[in-house]
Amino acid sequence: MLILSRKLGESIVIDGRIHVTVMRVDGDVVKLGIAAPSEVPVHRQEVYEEIQRSNQQAMTKQTLPLPKLAEAIAKPATKLDGKSKT
Amino acid sequence: MNHTATIEMETPPAPPDNQVRLPLGVLGFEQIKNYLLLADPAEKPFAWLRVADNASLAFVVIDPFIVLPDYKPDIPQSDVDFLGLKDASDALLLGIVTIHGQNRATMNLKGPIVINRHTQTGKQVIIANAADYSVQHPLPVAAAV
Numbered sequence: 001m002l003i004l005s006r007k008l009g010e011s012i013v014i015d016g017r018i019h020v021t022v023m024r025v026d027g028d029v030v031k032l033g034i035a036a037p038s039e040v041p042v043h044r045q046e047v048y049e050e051i052q053r054s055n056q057q058a059m060t061k062q063t064l065p066l067p068k069l070a071e072a073i074a075k076p077a078t079k080l081d082g083k084s085k086t
Numbered sequence: 087m088n089h090t091a092t093i094e095m096e097t098p099p100a101p102p103d104n105q106v107r108l109p110l111g112v113l114g115f116e117q118i119k120n121y122l123l124l125a126d127p128a129e130k131p132f133a134w135l136r137v138a139d140n141a142s143l144a145f146v147v148i149d150p151f152i153v154l155p156d157y158k159p160d161i162p163q164s165d166v167d168f169l170g171l172k173d174a175s176d177a178l179l180l181g182i183v184t185i186h187g188q189n190r191a192t193m194n195l196k197g198p199i200v201i202n203r204h205t206q207t208g209k210q211v212i213i214a215n216a217a218d219y220s221v222q223h224p225l226p227v228a229a230a231v
Contacts, residue, residue: 038163040164041162041165047216050196051197051221054221054222055197056115060143060145061144066146067225070226
């Protein structure tokens with residue numbers, strides 16, 4: 001692992017296009033500013049771990065009985081028909 | 087020898103309708119890439135995203151918008167490109183459901199599975215606005231009678 005020391009306001013540049021700047025240091029909290037192109041996803045590591053744990057908990061045997069949902073949601077004959085903001 | 091047989095380039099047969107390929111797997115199950123989307127009308131609004139070569143492993147999934155109509159997942163541009171989505175209507179979103187028991191079920195809104203309806207290829211996407219949503223968003227389970 002590459003380890004670099006940075007002072008407040010200083011940055012590192014990754015791949016010539018991702019800029020990580022130390023914005024604020026307050027005790028054991030370091031605030032980082034990240035400027036990256038929109039196609040570079042930036043997430044806290046906890047999000048990955050949280051989703052991974054959730055997936056592991058969700059993977060199941062197909063014979064599991066499913067709960068009944070409240071009328072308002074169970075009723076409409078909705079197809080699995082999503083839409084998304086892209 | 088006389089090679090008169092015609093050799094034609096054929097487009098590969100379209101995969102069966104319910105086949106879903108997740109080239110990157112889902113987080114924690116990266117090695118499993120082929121799934122079948124199975125829906126039993128009696129189990130609406132749930133469906134199953136079943137591991138293609140293991141009938142005993144599956145995710146329960148649900149259309150997140152029927153539970154949360156104002157769900158606004160911000161799908162990162164890199165994922166839009168990866169999936170080849172040209173329009174919002176190309177995408178099918180599935181929320182992975184965790185069944186905690188007969189009286190409690192939740193869905194993951196931070197990491198929906200986004201599928202390109204035309205290519206039947208998908209990915210578990212960590213939405214850019216994941217901080218606004220829960221991995222365990224409670225589903226309104228009907229009170230037991």
